[in-house]
Amino acid sequence: MNKDQRIPEPEVIHTPPEFVVAEEELHTPAGEEIVAGTSLWKDAWRRLLKNRLAVFGMVVVILVAVASLVGPEIIKRVNGFGPDYIPSDSQLIKSFAPFKAPDGSFSWKHPMGTDNQGRDIMARVLQGGQISLMVGIIATIVSLLIGVAYGAVAGYLGGRIDNLMMRFVDILYSLPYIILVIVLLAMFRSSTAVGQLVLLFIALGSVSWLTMARIVRGQVLSLKNQEFVLAARATGVSTTRIIFRHIVPNTLGPVIVYATLTIPTVMLSEAFLSYLGFGVQPPLASWGSLAADGIQNIAIFPWQLIFPGLTMALTLFSLNFLGDGLRDALDPQMRKV
């Protein structure tokens, strides 16, 4: 039969739109205004912008990221030396304090001073920022991919499979992860600095997915009994599609929050490993390895430790503020108005 013939009667079609909107408002918790056409993300974004600390964190993170990305190049253009530049004049190979020229007068050349070999610390901190942020982000993405898939499958399938999968996570949890990473890094020690870096991504990513898997599993457990999952199953959608198209997007809120909070944790682990000499290898530098270099001269040249340390602390603080802000924005139930 032709579909046009079953268009319903006018009184059904012409439900006044303003009535619908009014009804919507009734279902909305007080203090929260949902305007028609607002997606969940836009709503969360607006809530995030109201949180000053989170905005501060976001701005700082963006500034640090941009500065790390373009900073070393700019310094090279302006001052004519890169992060690896070592003055050839043997007289100059000693550490200068911030804003001091070799003769002791005021100078803009090295706002953070130089290190033992006369390299500009600001350039090195910015270059180290590239590595530190990259480790944090890539290792978090690795943990995201493994953790979300693992947790979602375990939670959705449930029963014995879930039990088996989560006990495996428990076993990994019970191992001291930093020792695990050290063993991994020592076992597969790569000859090149870049190879070592890739190994670091994999090692950090492969231990930091555990909590993500647990979080996602918990979310999936509560989601899989919701009616829309039953409805999807009743329409013949395959299990894989239900997990990854219907359930996983619904866990995104907590996942994003946890991922944002994972980045600083991973960066801290990287710094710790680099400090111990297992992480980033020279000539590459990260905030951790810079701090490790700096601490050797802390009594004489404190700026060698202070500036990498401060930059890292500021970035980690900001990331944590941003993560907290995102949690409040994406999870209105937890938010105290």
Place this chain on the structure above:
Amino acid sequence: MPLTEMTDNGNLLEVTDLRTYFDTEDGIVKAVDGISFQLKRGETLGIVGESGSGKSVTNLSIIRLVPTPPGKIVSGEVIFDGENLLTLSNEAIRQIRGRRIAMIFQDPMTSLNPFMKVSRQLMEMTRLHLGHTKQQAYEHAIKMLETVGIPDARARADNYPHEFSGGMRQRVMIAMALSCEPELLIADEPTTALDVTIQAQILELIKRLKQATGTSVILITHDLGIVAGMTDHLLVMYAGKVFEQAPTKELFATPGNPYTKGLLRSVPDPSAEQGQLYQIPGLPPDVAHLPPGCPFAARCDRVQEICHREFPPFVQLTVDHRSLCHFAHEVYEESRAEVGASSSQSNR
């Protein structure tokens, strides 16, 4: 072949001795215990019963969506168009779900994925089952939304479910269920969560679409007022069992079971003078610990000693009217007498 013979009698769906048990810590819950019924093409069957009587589990069992564990379909046959759905492979049953048997759920507020645009959810169906391209599926989705009476469907299609009201969402669910033109539509309390005015609209919509497409419908409800005007046959369920089975008109006019009588009496009658509403005394029994006799015995107003002792027989009253009661004939005759009395009264 016996299977083809079975399809020849015009039955789209034949459920025989279906038993679905749940293994709980409290013991085995016989949520559905030996249900049998038939549904012809184009007909509407109503399943009525109190909460927990096994209505929903019956229908989840038909398309094998009972959560296992703890649930398990212990025995029975569900013959849909000549095929036993209970023995089909998982892949084969997925081809039937949504394509040939569609479902509408009780609560439209939770049965749409909050993170997917409405159009995407509608498109998923037809792309999966009808092999539509993205463009075709999108156009089809909008056509379906128009069919179910969503105003300004093209603009609304890309909204998220939370931007729709309850009634509108249920319309979207109906659009989704009907988008592949299924042969059987199972509506599980489709109007329970809605306002009375919206209820009427939704029921009217289901009725009209059913007439237009010739779809068979199973309508699950606890509201007798709904099934009266919508269904051809009725199944009254209690404690996982069919208590009475009859054509709708006959069941309303001459019920043959005390439970059905109680249900009919508890429908509020606005014209009645007295302000008291009738209610069946007591509560539905704990299905995990059923007494040996009639499960309704404790609440029945004509209970006899035998009711507590022996499980009642399923008595055939007329060709397609059966009742699970020791005194089915007596109750039926009583009802007939009442009808006779009232009709002769009105004749005078």
